[in-house]
Amino acid sequence: MQRRKVTLKLYPNAAQAARLEDWTRLHCELYNAALEERIDAWRKEGKSISSFDQQNVLPQIKADRPEFIALGSHALQQTLRRLDLAFAAFFRRVKAGQTPGFPRFKSSMRFSGFAYPDPAGWKLMQHGGRGATLRLGSGEAAMSIRARGRHRFGDQAKPNDITLTRKGGGWFVSVTLRVPDAACARERTADFRRGVDFGINDWATFDEGPPIANPRWLREELPHLAALQRQRARKKNGSLRFKRLGRRIARLHDRIGNLRRDFVQKETTRMVRQCAVLATEQLAPKTMSRSAKGTVDAPGRRVRQKAGLNREILSAGFGMVHRMLAYKAEEAGTRLHLSHTRQLKPSQRCAACWELVPKTLAQRVHGCPHCGHTAPRDQNSAMVVLIDAFNTQDTSGTGVAARPKPLPRQRGKSKSVTRETPATTPCV
Known part of the structure; x- marks a missing residue:
């Protein structure tokens, strides 16, 4: 068995998008709270807290904060592992003599998303062609989100874990597939x-x-990009129009990146x-x-x-x-x-x-x-x-x-x- 990744674009409605934003905010709050706990424990008592210690407190957190229950235990554990990986990378850079980069607190707007590390709390249903549905949660809190995308492995591929990411005002899900070796093989037409x-x-x-x-994707869009940047430079920093133009610039960069990736994949x-x-x-x-x-x-x-x-x-x-x-x-x-x-x-x-x-x-x-x-x-x-x-x-x-x-x-x-x-x- 081999592992392959495929990214699908999500199309949530207004209510689903608001819930995804709320869940991301709660994951960000958990991440910052766990980071603050580690910092305080070291400053006050010189004690290091492991990821397992913090995971053992999750039942008490869900008892005090019922809104965390809908997120799922495994997704919350993965957020704590994400912080643990940040600390591991920090100590690795310290030992190597590089610029350490201590883990930082994150705002909810800059928190990219959350992940489910195993096939629990979600289900991906492919409908043929490019249509798919991603079901998150269970019971009354579950929601089914329309998705678009496909892969070439057919029914033999089994989803293993997912990562939901917010990018450019849209939502994407990256799915890790467990694929048999035979399904991964590509047919060669010439030698x-x-x-x-x-x-x-x-x-x-x-x-x-x-x-x-060379298609020169960026050069073709430079005049348009420069015009948008000039417009944003004339707006007051932090204003509504400033942010609106910033989102347009981000979408343009995403479009250039998508064209580049599609071209390189095909060639x-x-x-x-x-x-x-x-x-x-x-x-x-x-x-x-x-x-x-x-x-x-x-x-x-x-x-x-x-x-x-x-x-x-x-x-x-x-x-x-x-x-x-x-x-x-x-x-x-x-x-x-x-x-x-x-x-x-x-x-x-x-x-x-x-x-x-x-x-x-x-x-x-x-x-x-x-x-x-x-x-x-x-x-x-x-x-x-x-x-x-x-x-x-x-x-x-x-x-x-x-x-x-x-x-x-x-x-x-x-x-x-x-x-x-x-x-x-x-x-x-």
């Missing part, structure tokens, strides 16, 4: 071997064949269905989109240009591509090869003679002075990672630069010439 290079000009460039264009699914071997390089979007602002003593250069490049990198959704390819390739029986970027240097290496040819980001055509091989830069990179996948086909896990014979000694190079930092304004 191609492809190298792919993800970029900005084209979202994906293959070693052969047409590339996949990664198409790749693994058509390829028996899929090779690409490791990407670190967090490092690639690092700010060039620098410090007061060492200010950066071309800060505005780098900020625009960072926006395009994050808008392309590279961070979710590898995660999706990893589990989808496993389900389809596709071999996914991730080349080590710093060892292989696919954007600098010639696919024909394997020599390093230093280039800046502004140079979009690869021309090898050693063998005369010429190709678009991204296509050459895709060919390099595919060769690396072939030469390391007996090595499991992440690939490294490998050849049947040792690489020739490289000539000495100036560090400033081989850097990936562009000498001119990058072409995005």
Whole structure:
């Protein structure tokens, strides 16, 4: 059995939405009260309170506050576990020498939602197509909420737990499914071997064949987004119109994110269905989109240009591509090869003679002075990672630069010439 998650959109009526808000407020109140109890116990007596100690007090809380009964014991316990996980993460960061980030009190408006950790207190009924009904609670306090969404696993998938989340003025439910291995398998329609290079000009460039264009979701909506932000800047902070425009901006960001996620899901699914071997390089979007602002003593250069490049990198959704390819390739029986970027240097290496040819980001055509091989830069990179996948086909896990014979000694190079930092304004 494997676990998969699917997210459905909820459509509660006015009364149901008000009850969901009340339940979220009560969960937030429990979270803050448990946090305050832990802080006071440590300050006054130097005593640590565990999650189990606080769960044992829940019967008394429900006796004193009957409104907590409708929430369900397991959902209340999960909220206390949520606080316990926050403390565990705090102590882990302290031991690692990172910025600790002590757990904070939360307002009801910023409390995202609540969860049911097991199949108790709720029931999800699928009606065929995209229709579904989520039933929460039992007895007179139960409510049935319309939902929309579906998954590809059919009747073999059994819901295990749910998380209700409030986002952008709407409600969503994330369902964890227990799925048999056979139901997770994806059918492969072809057995191609492809190298792919993800970029900005084209979202994906293959070693052969047409590339996949970059839809540039954020750039298309920037004028609309800027107009809404200018309108909000002219309103009084905290006023009704200020909050209304804030909700419109949040909905626009949600729309951009949904379009990006839908595009990446469809394209990664198409790749693994058509390829028996899929090779690409490791990407670190967090490092690639690092700010060039620098410090007061060492200010950066071309800060505005780098900020625009960072926006395009994050808008392309590279961070979710590898995660999706990893589990989808496993389900389809596709071999996914991730080349080590710093060892292989696919954007600098010639696919024909394997020599390093230093280039800046502004140079979009690869021309090898050693063998005369010429190709678009991204296509050459895709060919390099595919060769690396072939030469390391007996090595499991992440690939490294490998050849049947040792690489020739490289000539000495100036560090400033081989850097990936562009000498001119990058072409995005």
